[in-house]
Amino acid sequence: MTYPTTAGPLPAAPLHVAAVQAEPVPGDVAGNAGTAARLVGRAADDGARVVVLPELFLPAYHPPTLAADPDGTDVAAADDGEVVDPRLDPLRTVARDRRTVVVVGASVRHPDGRRTCSALVLDGAGRVHSGYAKQQLWGPDENALFTPGRCGATLLVDGWRLGLGICYDGCFPEHGRAAAVDGAHGYLCPSGYLVGSEHRRDLYYRARALDNTMYVVFANAVGGAQPWRFNGGAAVYDPEGRVLHRAPDSGEAVVVGRFDPAELHRVRDAHRMLADRLPDQGGVRTLLTG
Template sequence: MKAIKVSVAQLTPKLGDKQHNLQLISDAMIEAKGDRADLIVFPELFLTGYSVGDDLDRMAETEEGQGMTEIKKLCVEHGLYAVISFPEKGESGQFYISSALIDNNGDVLGIYRKTHLFDKEKVHFTPGSEFKVIETPIGKMGLMICFDVEFPEIARSLKLQGADFIVIVNANMYPYELHHHLFSRVRAMENEIPVIICNRLGVEGDLEFCGDSMVIDATGNILLEMKQAVGVRTVDMPIEQQLDPKMSYTANRRAELYSKLAKH
């Protein structure tokens, strides 16, 4: 059974303090390296904190920005792949909620821009327009961000594009903890694909973030469940495993019947 070792960093960033958050990232990578992880995943907008909308002119970066450059160096130093989320300044000055996949050579292999914006995110951010599957030596990785998990079409699209597993970076808050707990397991089960979902903790204004980061295998079995624990946890996640041949959801699809889904 082919597997990779995944570290999940369920932590609390400090809003607007990149240096503090970079230190958290560095410390987490040291711990993940000690656990011999291949990949470490951080929550949504971890570089800056979540409620950064009013300060995007100052806080947003490109992939060549100061904060992202420091994270690339950390990936090289610790020999890790990392999925890190940040407010991205786009080519025409618009802003995106983005997650970058950085390899152990410090190269950005791809950036996913959140396609389904939640609530007040729509005031400050532009939605992305592309689903991303990124091929790496540790597997083909599909990327999603938070609210995306509530739309089954995205995970199915990533599966059909050949993803070996899905990484979801989260800033999910109460009272929506049950939504993501259930949806992430269902996305894994209905697509027969492993799912990593990394959420944060802490409070920003009237938002209280609910944790419950998990690593889930292709049958929906929870391999790692952090609930409200603070810290970095590591687990072996199979990306090739025995599946029930009677299910084979992808093979049993009736795509010719689904065209109306894209028209409404």
């Protein structure tokens, strides 16, 4: 017996998606939103329809600042997830003017008091929503600051289904697989990888692409001061885990990859891990020798 590869038909047309790396200023949500807006404009100039920026880019991934100034580093979400914050106006404007979908990391305060490490999604009309909250929190700092997300999320853009993950989520094969089972053609991962983690950074997201025969977009921060120095390497991977485009380990960069439905079909036809997966891998059998 086989199982469906996707929840629906493959997209009809290619999609250009950008991965961004840059250095935000800890605690400066307004300034970082301005930097993000500039980089989104640059990506749009290169043809990007979707732009992915790093984890916690708006407040910066700097746990001491996040702990000391929650009011200044959080953005507030309404019951329906909408975020209205004037500090984000430059980002809203460029998303609207360039008809670009933006995924950017933020610290989000919810009406019930939860604080989550989230991916905001700005649509082509400039509306801002808390799109996804990180489910797999990493280390004592994140667990002290945030509440884990409750479910996954899939973004639909021009017929492309794009699963959302944040950094440590992508280290779990189950997370990317859940997105693929939901029909994802691509997996977008705002991230914050520290200097010294280059091998794991480059391996995890290539593996998620190959495991699930889907495109993967990895955005990462750069710069910062020890112990919070980040190592760049923003990349777009194809459905066989090959590098389409990759940024260097330092310096600001924007890389744009082309998601091709014909290539997606070719790879999924040749490498059928999704279609051939078993509903149950079975229990563990103990073998005795003597």
